[in-house]
Amino acid sequence: MREITYRQALNEALAEELERDPNVFLMGEEVAEYQGAYKVSQGLLERFGPDRVIDTPISENGFAGLGVGAAMVGLRPIIEFMTFSFSLVAFDQVVNNAPNMLTMSGGQFNIPITFRGPNGPAHQLGATHSHATEALYANVPGLKICTPATPRDAKGLLKTAIRDDNPVLVLESELLYSSKGMVEPPDEELLIPLGEAEVKREGSDVSIICYAQTVPLALAAAQLLEEEDISAEIVDLRSIKPLDERAIYNSVAKTHRVVIVEQDRPFCGVGAEVCYRIQKNIFDELDAPVLRVSQEDVPMPYNEKLEKAVLPSTEKLITAVKKVCYA
Amino acid sequence: MLALMLLIRRFEERASQQYQAQKIGGFCHLYIGQEAVAVGSIAATRPDDYIITAYRDHAHALARGTTANACMAELFGKETGCSRGLGGSMHFFDKKNHMYGGHAIVGAHVPLACGLAFACKYRKEDRVTLCFFGDGAINQGAFHEALNLAALYKLPVVFICENNLFAMGTSVKRSTSLKQIVDRAEGYDIPADIIDGMNFREVRDKLSEIVASIRKDPHPAFVEVRTYRYRGHSMSDPASYRTKDELEKYRLDDPIIRLRAQLTREAKLTNEQFDKIDKQAKDTAIASVKFAEESAGPPLEKLYDYTYVRPRP
Numbered sequence: 001m002r003e004i005t006y007r008q009a010l011n012e013a014l015a016e017e018l019e020r021d022p023n024v025f026l027m028g029e030e031v032a033e034y035q036g037a038y039k040v041s042q043g044l045l046e047r048f049g050p051d052r053v054i055d056t057p058i059s060e061n062g063f064a065g066l067g068v069g070a071a072m073v074g075l076r077p078i079i080e081f082m083t084f085s086f087s088l089v090a091f092d093q094v095v096n097n098a099p100n101m102l103t104m105s106g107g108q109f110n111i112p113i114t115f116r117g118p119n120g121p122a123h124q125l126g127a128t129h130s131h132a133t134e135a136l137y138a139n140v141p142g143l144k145i146c147t148p149a150t151p152r153d154a155k156g157l158l159k160t161a162i163r164d165d166n167p168v169l170v171l172e173s174e175l176l177y178s179s180k181g182m183v184e185p186p187d188e189e190l191l192i193p194l195g196e197a198e199v200k201r202e203g204s205d206v207s208i209i210c211y212a213q214t215v216p217l218a219l220a221a222a223q224l225l226e227e228e229d230i231s232a233e234i235v236d237l238r239s240i241k242p243l244d245e246r247a248i249y250n251s252v253a254k255t256h257r258v259v260i261v262e263q264d265r266p267f268c269g270v271g272a273e274v275c276y277r278i279q280k281n282i283f284d285e286l287d288a289p290v291l292r293v294s295q296e297d298v299p300m301p302y303n304e305k306l307e308k309a310v311l312p313s314t315e316k317l318i319t320a321v322k323k324v325c326y327a
Numbered sequence: 328m329l330a331l332m333l334l335i336r337r338f339e340e341r342a343s344q345q346y347q348a349q350k351i352g353g354f355c356h357l358y359i360g361q362e363a364v365a366v367g368s369i370a371a372t373r374p375d376d377y378i379i380t381a382y383r384d385h386a387h388a389l390a391r392g393t394t395a396n397a398c399m400a401e402l403f404g405k406e407t408g409c410s411r412g413l414g415g416s417m418h419f420f421d422k423k424n425h426m427y428g429g430h431a432i433v434g435a436h437v438p439l440a441c442g443l444a445f446a447c448k449y450r451k452e453d454r455v456t457l458c459f460f461g462d463g464a465i466n467q468g469a470f471h472e473a474l475n476l477a478a479l480y481k482l483p484v485v486f487i488c489e490n491n492l493f494a495m496g497t498s499v500k501r502s503t504s505l506k507q508i509v510d511r512a513e514g515y516d517i518p519a520d521i522i523d524g525m526n527f528r529e530v531r532d533k534l535s536e537i538v539a540s541i542r543k544d545p546h547p548a549f550v551e552v553r554t555y556r557y558r559g560h561s562m563s564d565p566a567s568y569r570t571k572d573e574l575e576k577y578r579l580d581d582p583i584i585r586l587r588a589q590l591t592r593e594a595k596l597t598n599e600q601f602d603k604i605d606k607q608a609k610d611t612a613i614a615s616v617k618f619a620e621e622s623a624g625p626p627l628e629k630l631y632d633y634t635y636v637r638p639r640p
Contacts, residue, residue, distance in 0.1 A: 062472025069442020
């Protein structure tokens, strides 16, 4: 194991999969000559050439659709959205074409495509650039969605996504690109299955269910809670769809108290679904109502103080945890 | 080719009947009047070239070699249909015959065509992609993005605009700022041409030239094929937005009558021969209804089988 950044981990995943399979290509805005808007594709143009690392015009609908078409005949496109906020311009391709093709064609055409890029609020980018799109896409049958929070998960999940025969969304986090973590050396194949959550910290008093940017937030909260003698278990979903229900229930059966902390909006958010499943399937294990910490239900304000008020935070999470622990 | 055009005509007439008898559900958009476009264009291709079209797609599948049985069964929602009864009228797919759909969001498949063509170029194959769409698609963003990408990446694709003068009930005049649709291509530096879509031979010959030139040196091309649909936009549309005189004018220029006249003039076709071909087409269409009726529907147990493809063993 060695320590690398989330950005480097993604870069390694891309390079390894481009190397492994000639059907894989990377396409998106500024991925080639500019080396990636967030430098995730740094060095790939030089290594794999312009036929496989391809700059596009600002044309999300067009190049996302191009990817879907190429996938119909067996190529394995990796389509980078500079941010998933821009994927909304390509919504029709991601929602209507990629996941529907297999059903509509009676099983003849699967779409082995990866859509990837940063998702969720970053820092003071305002309403149009701060979308957390996971709940929008999770509502669509035929899509798979993963949300890596650590460099190791970023590498392992992206590689698995590229090899998956279905459309997969890899929702990265801009705020995590420079974060560091331990990852297996490059000569060791790292594949993390979609649909497997990971307990990032063991605990006994409360389960904090989180993903993506809320994982470091939850870990920070757990540390502070420790000082108050509350032992929090941190369950990182890693994939939103498929959802690892077993991991959730295992943790809930152990702690009997749950707080879900999510980076998206409250109404029909990921936490709403997780919460529904918990009460439906292991209601008897609960000692307190399930609480959710999410964004406020408003378009993201630019002002720093207001933005902070909208976002989930360690403080908000700790308050919720104390509530379910009746502490 | 006359036989194929007749088969499409007779198939569509039967489909119309069966729709009225409520054997076919959803939307059903008929191609009657436009037969020379699909048949003429596809006649200019190799069997391994790629075909993709919009929702008025029955003819393109039939022209590509999908059987009348598989097409009718799809309209009936049966498992023997070309999309196993899961696609319906607007979503005909046939992988074996390189028919890539059947796409029902107007303009949304034009980028897909770029992807098919991109794959050919990526793999250094000399296949050509034909992308059909109606005059209604040319004002969609996806169409414009796709044309730009095709020109930028020099993709081997022919954009075939089947201009039947109406996007549902809105005439080209009321939807499009240009005097002629073909000028759309100029904005993207894509070579373009206008073709008489009621003349099978003109469609086939012009497309053959274009396809040959693309095979030699990959690039996109655009054609505006002027045609006319005799029926409404879909089965529920009485088409009151146009006059009887206009319809009659086009009916006199019918692509099947025209090809028949050409062949007769050249002494390549007798009335008896024509009648025989037409009878065969009618029989095939009638038989396809029987086949569809007798086929089983997709089993409920398979409901979840096509949402995700399972991992390869």
